[in-house]
Amino acid sequence: MTQIVSPENESDLDKGMVIFQDVRKVYDDSIVAVENLNLIINKGELVSLIGPSGCGKTTTLKIVNRLEECTSGKILIGGMDIMSLDPVRLRRGIGYVVQEIALMPHMSVAENIGIVPRLHNWPRKKIMKRVDELLEMSGLEPAKYRYRLPDQLSGGQKQRIGVLRALAAEPEVILMDEPFGALDPISREVLQNELLSIQQKLHKTIIFVTHDMDEALKISDRVVIMRSGKIEQMGSPAEIQENPATEFVRNFIGEDRLSQISPEDSVSVLVEDPWGKAYPDQSASDVLSMMEDEDMESIQVVEKRANRWAGMAYLRDVKRISRTGGSVRDAARRDRKLYLEEATMRDAAEMLADKAYPIPVIDEQGEFLGVITEAGIARLTIGRLKRRVTGGASQ
Ligand SMILES: Nc1ncnc2c1ncn2[C@@H]1O[C@H](COP(=O)(O)OP(=O)(O)OP(=O)(O)O)[C@@H](O)[C@H]1O
Ligand SMILES: [Mg+2]
Incomplete structure (x- = not known):
């Protein structure tokens, strides 16, 4: 399965499956942020990473797009070892959304969304068409929003543009690090729903970091609960609610979210x-x-x-x-x-x-x-x- 070759371009990454093999990340020779992570994320799957602060969620994302490099182990995307790829090209082939979206303040919405397609040398017309298509998909009228500057957007809209920017060049893999964490509950819910409807259309492989259990349970195909750099349990939202594997998971899910017995149950x-x-x-x-x-x-x-x-x-x-x-x-x-x-x-x-x-x-x-x-x-x-x-x- 391991195929250590350098692809001609990032589209060779488009098989979309992400495999972590015995991945370990140690910072400064002593801080073990991720320990022996083994995880297969299927193409088109939305997997959430959730766990207490410092358990290694952000590090796990950063070693996928090589903002950090793992100390040992291997990550394969579409069958290719990411260490065999040029990091800059690798990053261009992977969407990345973080909590405090850093939109370029002097660039319009359209220019911000078009950043990666421009790096890929897409023709201008194709980029403009793609920008309008994305704005429409997200319920933002292109004529109204295309030329706005980030300052002229609400927090929720900025975050939405951040998501669209990550989708713009049609990557198969998208990393999202608490993308809705800073939003008010209503905007957060709107963006979660939007992400779900986008995902139903596009079937991207998404690794989604969150602190919010309700969010993880709502949007994920699978939830990975992490603790001190390790996987404590993973499973579908229903599986982990019905069968929390450990006391830690049980506490982390929260008693009121555990499956309740209904009078209509068998x-x-x-x-x-x-x-x-x-x-x-x-x-x-x-x-x-x-x-x-x-x-x-x-x-x-x-x-x-x-x-x-x-x-x-x-x-x-x-x-x-x-x-x-x-x-x-x-x-x-x-x-x-x-x-x-x-x-x-x-x-x-x-x-x-x-x-x-x-x-x-x-x-x-x-x-x-x-x-x-x-x-x-x-x-x-x-x-x-x-x-x-x-x-x-x-x-
Ligand atoms: N650049 C770095 N240098 C040294 N230690 C780091 C660095 N980045 C993270 N760490 C440490 O690695 C561990 C995991 O950090 P990480 O950011 O991955 O956690 P997290 O799960 O994303 O936490 P949070 O929920 O607070 O965002 C922590 O102990 C953190 O202090
Ligand atoms: Mg983090």
Whole structure:
């Protein structure tokens, strides 16, 4: 896969996949900013890097466009080792947006956007066409904004021009370092939405650094949570919210952003093995003594073969049948049950509120899967309560 050749021009970078192999960056022989970073970013993917201040996010971006050079390891873009490329040409082939956009103050909006295309010697007409196209894409009327100076723009507009400037020469890879970090919440949201809609059209490979978890969860295909120069966890926004790998991640995401249980969720997480089971052919008196020993109010009756559910027997019925010498099958009732495929948390909670007995859960074929109990619901709730007490966003 490694192909160490020097491309004729930056467009050879356009395959867009970015691979970090064992990348390490040490500043001043002692400050380890990035440690053994291994990460593959697919073409067209928007990946956010998020983590506490100083964890190495900016450094990770800067070593991609060689504003900094890694101490060891390798970065490949489109299969090519970036160290085999001329750094100036490499940088021209990669879009870069930072928080405090440094637009050239004496240049118009059009000239600012056209900087990189000009370095690529695009013809003037092509540049003007591209500038207008980008302004339109971003909802800024070209006739009105083309000739403005940066001073005549709002903060949000300046930042937007910064993004357009990074897109102008159609790079496949764009690095964004807290691009919306300095904006007010409303402008930030507008620009996030705009970035999403641009991304839907253009499918760039974007590495996006942010401090803002809501932003990362909203815009990213994948979120990489960093801590002290290392990856603590990566995954889709849903994955990291549903399965935070460590306490650090859990705290960093913040308790209120962790997936909440909805009343409409499936009961599957609540299904547990029952205390005891009886086989239909067992005599009611044997089952009765077991239930009395174990202090059980009810028991699930399940066929040995195929694990088919035969019903649920209550203590009083088992007692009654035991007096006639019958089997527990005769005591089993089949009216209380939930089907896993369709049962929701709300169904389970309502049934338990009505009667505190365990609820058997079966599948459509009638196979017994387990029970839902009041205790199970209580444990789930307590787990959440505990996390809230120990939690609290750390940054
Ligand atoms: N030029 C430099 N010389 C020495 N140390 C540096 C340099 N740049 C960054 N560092 C150190 O490297 C570590 C990582 O810094 P980096 O800027 O990558 O963090 P960051 O995650 O972007 O932080 P923030 O969220 O505050 O922007 C920090 O300890 C920082 O002090
Ligand atoms: Mg930074």
